[in-house]
Amino acid sequence: MEKVFASIITIGDELLIGQVVDTNSAWIAQELNKAGIMIRNRVAVGDVRDDIWKALDEESEKAPLVLITGGLGPTADDITKSLLCDYFGGRMILHEPTLLHVQDLFERVFKRPLTERNRKQAEVPDVCTVLRNALGTAPGMLFKKGNTRFISMPGVPQEMKWIMEHQVIPQLSSWYQTGHIEHRTLLTAGIGESSLADMIKDIEEALPAHIKLAYLPNYGMVRLRLTAFGNDSQLLQKEIDHHFGLLVTAVKDYLVIDDDIPLELVVGHLLKERGKTLTTAESCTGGYIAHKLTSHAGSSAYFMGSVVSYDNSIKQRVLDVKAATLESKGAVSEETVREMIQGILQVMRTDYAVAVSGIMGPDGGSKEKPVGMVWIAVGDHSETIARQFHFRFDRMRNIELTAINALNLLRQFILQKS
Amino acid sequence: MEKVFASIITIGDELLIGQVVDTNSAWIAQELNKAGIMIRNRVAVGDVRDDIWKALDEESEKAPLVLITGGLGPTADDITKSLLCDYFGGRMILHEPTLLHVQDLFERVFKRPLTERNRKQAEVPDVCTVLRNALGTAPGMLFKKGNTRFISMPGVPQEMKWIMEHQVIPQLSSWYQTGHIEHRTLLTAGIGESSLADMIKDIEEALPAHIKLAYLPNYGMVRLRLTAFGNDSQLLQKEIDHHFGLLVTAVKDYLVIDDDIPLELVVGHLLKERGKTLTTAESCTGGYIAHKLTSHAGSSAYFMGSVVSYDNSIKQRVLDVKAATLESKGAVSEETVREMIQGILQVMRTDYAVAVSGIMGPDGGSKEKPVGMVWIAVGDHSETIARQFHFRFDRMRNIELTAINALNLLRQFILQKS
Structure with a gap:
């Protein structure tokens, strides 16, 4: 067995000007x-020959495997196909099965007439093996040169x-006769990267050479990932599970989950196991927490719905937040998020x-309530807890941090309830 | 003046295993x-010397400018700094101003004790110019070798x-004595990339060599982008505006906006100009349309709030959709989204x-209502229109397509109303 590497080349000016x-x-x-198969390199280049x-x-x-995406469209800025034809010393020929497929796509799916430009999509270099693309007009292409395989695919995901x-x-x-790669990932909250590193120093230093540890800090949480490479799949799993178990034990006070799943799924699993349901009342996150929860199939088992109370009139009328509270304490206050919890539990049963209210920026801050100040509350029918946070970033990042901290507080x- | 290029190197195993x-x-x-400055190349490599x-x-x-991000953390998997020290032939020294800054960060912001590991963040190669990082512990570093400048920065965005x-x-x-780069972008809907190319063929062929046209299809819409490069900024703007004007006129029947802004901002501007307000009643998108709208500062001028009616009981109780409608026509039906419009207008005033209801997948489809089937309605107090869509993709893409089509229908x- 061999350690097999691949490189990825992505082609397109849009990648180099930051539009995509x-x-x-x-x-x-x-x-x-x-x-x-491990990736050695990833390269992005423009539509430049x-x-x-x-x-x-x-x-x-x-690398013996080079994967290429992009530049296969029907328009003049897409030059990859003719370039590959030259690079591998071929000439363009019409590929009949692809033409039939393109004709069929236009007739049945796009319901538009086929133009000469579309017909050209069925032309391929005669030195490639065509890889069928059921979803679009540009076929994939496999080329070989020496021991290296090149695979060209469209950029449409x-x-x-x-x-x-x-x-x-x-x-x-x-x-390829590949070896095996195993990853194990855990998620921590409430501890910084370097304190974590000090905490697990001995475990890290005792890792064998074929098992690597990575620290992945993101939005105030840190993921730890072990990666093992080897030939014997069973042995490898046993080894990595052993070291992973040591890590899990060492960080147990900060452990969110010993799996590579997002926080909203951790919460979803807890709810599902307990047969409980959830709702959100969102002001500053504008529906983002609900979106995170519902971006996973199966969330309808525990998520009922939300009220996005962006305007204060909605907080009052739909969530029953008192006018006096909004007037005396303001929308971004402990009292308001506590009343939002009571209101949304009534509406959604x-x-x-979860309820959030804050100032995401860049505008809307004041001296007492600066940009990044957020109140988060979580509760059930007998108890509500509320906490204040201060984030220091741009609007999108503040929204993300608010959502993550709300979900972690709920977790x-x-x-604690069960 | 010269055409100046830069390359970007991003460092980190997480980029090569697809975790980030x-x-x-x-x-x-x-x-x-x-x-x-134009980007020639973008490369991602692992934490491998x-x-x-x-x-x-x-x-x-x-390229004479190489920007490097990542690999500067305090943990053992971060090897960039010592490698750069070797690459440029320096030795590590303590950088006093950085140490003071790191100490201050830990004392005032992180509120944690400074460890030896954190102190090391203040060490830099003696052959670099330190670039202050006000937000974190790892400073930026500028190196020069021959005519090339290398700038190393942390990966934390x-x-x-x-x-x-x-x-x-x-x-x-x-x-650098750089030239000027100008971009102009427009957004179309309802026409495919190749039909668009045929429509603007003459304009494209008449473009001078220093102005490039790119087609950027995404989620059923196509963006067209002109990029011009030159020395005389004023002349360049005049030239690109001329060609852009021709494009805008040629595609006018399909034009959404002659600017590089997202669709939700196009809708936002229309509402703001007219002093009108908006709400959404979302089932299958789970708050994503509200999130898109509120991800932009200033959206509170026209966006009041939403009800995410994920569960049918919420459609009934909060949005006043009739039980009989849900029973006889189902949640994914013209009748339901029409009633959702009436209900949400009552609630949010x-x-x-906008109201949406559909099956995003991967589960939940049936023969009559397959995965990807969506009903979208838009309305005001006097009129509601509804349309059925069929998307063919995965859950996240179906959610995105539903949101985009809902916003475009609203636009x-x-x-048409004014």
């Missing part, structure tokens, strides 16, 4: 990792994913509720 | 573009941004409302 965030690479990396050519040269020296899932990943084990509240 | 999506690069690219070293070699050959804004961007004009409704 590259989410394809992260997805590809995850999938290849599961198949025992020389730069793409150079990236192909450089990356194929580093769902088309790339379809080709990877149906055409690339199933073939990997016949192309759930077991638990602790649920655990 | 790299948003730093997109931000850096945007900022450098404004300063007239040889790979980082090689990336430094390769990228410095391609707000720290990187602070260093860029305060320490790097202000110096760029003294380091706004001028306009058309508002325009």
Whole structure:
């Protein structure tokens, strides 16, 4: 068995001027990792012939598998296909099965006439193996040069994913004798990266060379990830589980979850196990906590709904927050979020509720209530607790931090109740 | 004047196993573009000494400015600082001003004792210029080798941004005599990329060599972007405005906005201009439309709040959808979203409302109502229109498509009303 590496090249000017965030690479990396292939490098280049050519040269020296996304569209700025044709010394030919597929897509799905430009999508270099793309007009293409395989795919995420899932990943084990890769991840809250490092110093130093520890701080929480590489899958799992167990025990006072799942799913699992339901009353987060909860399939088992009370009149009329409270204490106050909890429990009739009110910025701050000040309350029908937070960042980050801290407060509240 | 290029190297295993999506690069690219510097390459490498070293070699050959993020944390997996020290032939020394700053951060902000590990954050190679990082413990570092400048920054987004804004961007004009870059972007809906290309073929072919056109399809809409490069800023703006004007006229039947702003802001501006208010009643999007609207400062001028009626009991009790409607037509039906509009207008007392109900998947579909089927309604106090959609993707993408189509339907409704 060998340690197999891959490189990813993403092509497109939009990546280099910052108009688009590259989410394809992260997805590809995850999938290849599961198949025992490690990413050595990720490169983004523009729609520039020389730069793409150079990236192909450089990356194929580093890895026996080069995955390329982007630049396969029907418009003039997409130059990847003709460049690959030249790079691998082929000539363009019409690929009949692709043409039939493109015709079918236009007739049945897009319901638009097929233009000459669309027809061209069915042309491919005669030196490639065509990888069918069921969801779009640009097929994937597999090239070989020496011992290196190059796979070109469209940049549209769902088309790339379809080709990877149906055409690339199933073939990997016949192309490479890969080793195994195992990851274990845990999530902590309430402790900084360096204190954590001091706490687990001995465990970290005792790790064998083929198991690596990474610290991943994010939004005031720190993830710890162990990565092990080896040939014997069973032995590897046993080894990594042993070291992971040591870590879990060492950080137990700060442990949120010993799994790589987001906080809203941790909360969801707690609710589901207990057969309890949840609602949110959101002012400053504007529905973001509800969105986080409902972005996972199955959330309807515990999440009933929310009121986004952005305007104070909604806090009063729908959530029954007293006019006197808003007037004397303000919308961003302990009293207001406590009354929001009572109001939303009445409206939604759930077991638990979360309420948030704060100033996310950049405007709206004052000396007493600066940007980043947030009140968060969590409660049930017998008790409500409220806490004040001060975040120091931009609007989006303050919204994210508010959501995460609200979910973590709720998690602790649920655990304390049962 | 010269055409100045930069390369970006991001360091961290988390980028190569897909645990983290790299948003730093997109931000850096945007900022450098404004300063007239173009990105030639973006590379992501792991926390591996040889790979980082090689990336430094390769990228410095391609560009006179190399920006490096990540790998500067206090833990053992962060190797960038000592590697840079070796790469540039220096030795580590304690940087007194940074130590004072780190001590102050721990005392005043983190409120935790300073450990030896944290103290080490104040050590830097003696061959660098320290770039102050007001928000964190790892300072930025500037190195020079031949004609190339290397700038190393932490990977934490707000720290990187602070260093860029305060320490790097202000110096760029003294380091490089850059040309100017101008972008113009417009957004279309209801037309495919290749039909659009046929429609503007003559304009595209007549573009001068220093103005480039890009097609950016996303979620069923297509953005067109012109990028111009040149020395004379005023002339350049005149030129690009001329060609952009031709494009705007050519695509006018499909034009959403002649600006690079998201759809929810287009809708927000329409509402604000008219002094009108908006609410949403969301089932399948779970608060995502409200989140999109409120992610922009100033949205409180037109957005009042929402009801997320995830559970049918909430549709009935809070939004007054009839039990008979839910029973005979189902939650995903024209009748239900129409009643949701009436209900939410009553609750929120706004001028306009949006209501959505659908099946986002992966579960919950049936033969008559498959995954991806969505009903969207928009209305005011005198009229409601409803439309059915069928999306074909995964849960997150279906949620995004539902939100975008709801906002676009609302946009058309508002325009038709005034």
